[in-house]
Amino acid sequence: MDNRRVVVTGYGVLSCVGNDVPTFWDALVNGRCGIGEITRFDTSAYRTHIAGEIKNLDVNSFISAKEARRMDLFTQYAVIATYEALKSAGLDAEPGKRAEGDRCGCMVSSGVGGLATMGKESIVLNDRGPDRVSPFLIPMMISDMAAGAVAMRYDLRGPNMGMVTACATGCHSIGEAFWTIKHDDADIMVAGGAEASIVPLGLAGFCALKALSTRNDDPLHASRPFDRDRDGFVMSEGAGVLVLEELGHAVRRGAPILAEVVGYGATADAYHITSPAPDGNGCARAIGMALRHAGIAPEELDYINAHGTSTSLNDKYETLAIKAALGDAVDKVAVSSTKGTTGHALGAAGGLECIACIKSIETGIIPPTINYENPDPECDLDITPNVARKRDVRYAMNCNLGFGGHNGTMLFKKFEN
Numbered sequence: 001m002d003n004r005r006v007v008v009t010g011y012g013v014l015s016c017v018g019n020d021v022p023t024f025w026d027a028l029v030n031g032r033c034g035i036g037e038i039t040r041f042d043t044s045a046y047r048t049h050i051a052g053e054i055k056n057l058d059v060n061s062f063i064s065a066k067e068a069r070r071m072d073l074f075t076q077y078a079v080i081a082t083y084e085a086l087k088s089a090g091l092d093a094e095p096g097k098r099a100e101g102d103r104c105g106c107m108v109s110s111g112v113g114g115l116a117t118m119g120k121e122s123i124v125l126n127d128r129g130p131d132r133v134s135p136f137l138i139p140m141m142i143s144d145m146a147a148g149a150v151a152m153r154y155d156l157r158g159p160n161m162g163m164v165t166a167c168a169t170g171c172h173s174i175g176e177a178f179w180t181i182k183h184d185d186a187d188i189m190v191a192g193g194a195e196a197s198i199v200p201l202g203l204a205g206f207c208a209l210k211a212l213s214t215r216n217d218d219p220l221h222a223s224r225p226f227d228r229d230r231d232g233f234v235m236s237e238g239a240g241v242l243v244l245e246e247l248g249h250a251v252r253r254g255a256p257i258l259a260e261v262v263g264y265g266a267t268a269d270a271y272h273i274t275s276p277a278p279d280g281n282g283c284a285r286a287i288g289m290a291l292r293h294a295g296i297a298p299e300e301l302d303y304i305n306a307h308g309t310s311t312s313l314n315d316k317y318e319t320l321a322i323k324a325a326l327g328d329a330v331d332k333v334a335v336s337s338t339k340g341t342t343g344h345a346l347g348a349a350g351g352l353e354c355i356a357c358i359k360s361i362e363t364g365i366i367p368p369t370i371n372y373e374n375p376d377p378e379c380d381l382d383i384t385p386n387v388a389r390k391r392d393v394r395y396a397m398n399c400n401l402g403f404g405g406h407n408g409t410m411l412f413k414k415f416e417n
Contacts, residue, residue: 006181007415009255010089010243011355012081014194015342016052016236020084024352025359028338029388031370035219035234035343041200048212050219051198052236052343070136071149072114073196074239077348078146079153081239082108082190086154089243090255091188093154104188105158105180106151107173108241111166111347111402112197113143119201146194158186166402167307169193170240170350174410175264177244187249192241192351206235209274211311223344224371225308225337226315226379233309236343240351242358259358262296263397263411265289274403275313280321283307283399286407287325290397294411299329301411303360303396305353306383308337308369309344314401316378322399323381334391336384340370350400354410357396361414366391 013020016034017027027034035052043049054077059068062080071079086093117140121133139145144162151160159180163173170193177191206212213232215222223234250257265286269277276283291298307318315337323330338356345352360366365388372385398410 004182004184005247006178006244006261007247007250008242008258008261008358009245009250010085010091011258011358012084012088012241013238013352013355014054014057014077014081015238015345015352016054017342019054019057021355028341028356028367029365031341031368031386033220033341033370034236035222037219038198040198043203046203047207047214048203049216050222050234052234053198054237070140072117072140074110074114074194075146075149077196077239078108078150078194078241081194081241082150082154085190085241085243091243100187101155101157103158103186104156105186106147106156106160107163107177107189107191108146108150108194109162109164109169109173109347110143110146110194111164111169112195112202114141115197115202116199117141119199150190156190165406165408166404167344167346167349168400168402168406168408169347171354171398171400171408171410172266174242174350174354175266175408178261178264181244181246187246189244190241191244192239193348194239195346195348196237197346198235198237203235213310221371223310223340225310225340225369226376226383227372228374228376230310230312230315233311233339234343236345238345238348238352240348240355242351242354257415259361259412260415261410262413263290263293265409267407269405269407271405276317276401278317280317280324282405283318283321283401283407284324286409287321287397287399290409290411294413296395298326299332301326301333301395301397302391302393303357303366304333304335305357305396305398306335306337307399307401308339310339318399318401319379319381331382333382334366334384334389335381336367336369338367350398350408353398353400357398357412360393360396361412364390364392
């Protein structure tokens with residue numbers, strides 16, 4: 001089973017900077033920020049008024065109005081991003097039966113699930129009583145429904161589950177899908193993350209944690225990873241979905257091969273419910289684990305898409321983790337956080353940022369960390385400040401950290417026969 005190679009053959013995106021992969025990537029490379037004033041509800045009573053909302057999405061061009069009413073927004077996002085991913089992989093993306101469905105699985109997951117549905121139906125319960133709560137509350141709310149809905153729509157009858165590891169969710173979903181193919185339990189896995197938490201309850205919760213930026217008068221510069229004056233992350237939403245495939249299977253059907261998956265790391269800090277471990281040890285071990293799977297030395301790594309949330313603790317401790325994991329090779333590795341452009345899509349971040357890694361391999365471009373104006377001596381990495389950089393990228397790694405102490409890393413390689 002160890003000789004089963006896993007490649008990426010498709011990808012799909014919904015994000016605040018674009019509703020397909022080409023638009024998303026163009027925004028990352030050019031530092032075109034998607035953060036603005038929240039438009040969906042009145043934020044005047046909240047400390048934070050800004051987020052990265054998806055724009056100009058016609059859900060009903062993908063999903064019928066009847067189906068959409070029975071899906072929370074995060075599930076809709078998962079279904080739509082999967083459509084692009086399957087199409088780009090040269091697979092049938094229309095609803096119906098797939099001949100190889102038993103060998104095709106799905107791990108498209110969400111960190112918080114149907115928060116909009118939960119908030120809406122809680123109001124119904126309080127105002128109108130239990131008999132008026134929707135019978136669709138539970139199936140719309142539960143976090144596994146993204147994977148369930150994607151599987152039902154596209155007839156993916158292989159391994160199916162929804163990982164929940166907060167902001168590491170998308171990364172871990174892709175990693176576990178990678179192992180599923182390596183272990184010969186599937187030939188194709190649709191994997192990634194979807195999130196739709198820009199709702200009153202979600203905003204209130206993160207405001208109460210004082211985790212969000214309050215730079216409300218300057219939303220385009222509010223998310224500023226690794227900058228000395230960062231004051232919190234900016235919520236965003238969306239979905240990032242990959243099609244992973246066993247190499248021989250992909251070659252036999254003439255699929256496009258975008259990159260190879262060569263490493264995955266998953267560890268725990270076992271330290272604190274929201275803060276990363278101060279020494280960065282958990283994240284460092286996840287980086288080391290992915291490098292070990294790939295059989296490469298730290299100096300062979302070309303690019304890291306850091307978690308880089310624009311919070312005081314994450315950026316400082318993640319810097320320590322990267323330095324601990326790479327040692328003397330740290331100065332040779334380009335690092336950036338694309339969250340300056342996209343904000344933080346929580347459980348969808350890993351899917352979106354793995355796609356950024358793959359695009360860096362495809363194009364030879366390192367996307368920048370935008371809004372970097374004031375260096376922080378505690379974040380002394382080569383973070384590709386403000387402007388994209390040309391570089392031949394053979395190995396690219398994504399890092400994600402989640403509340404609860406979850407750490408995830410994915411390592412991609414330029415495909416070589």
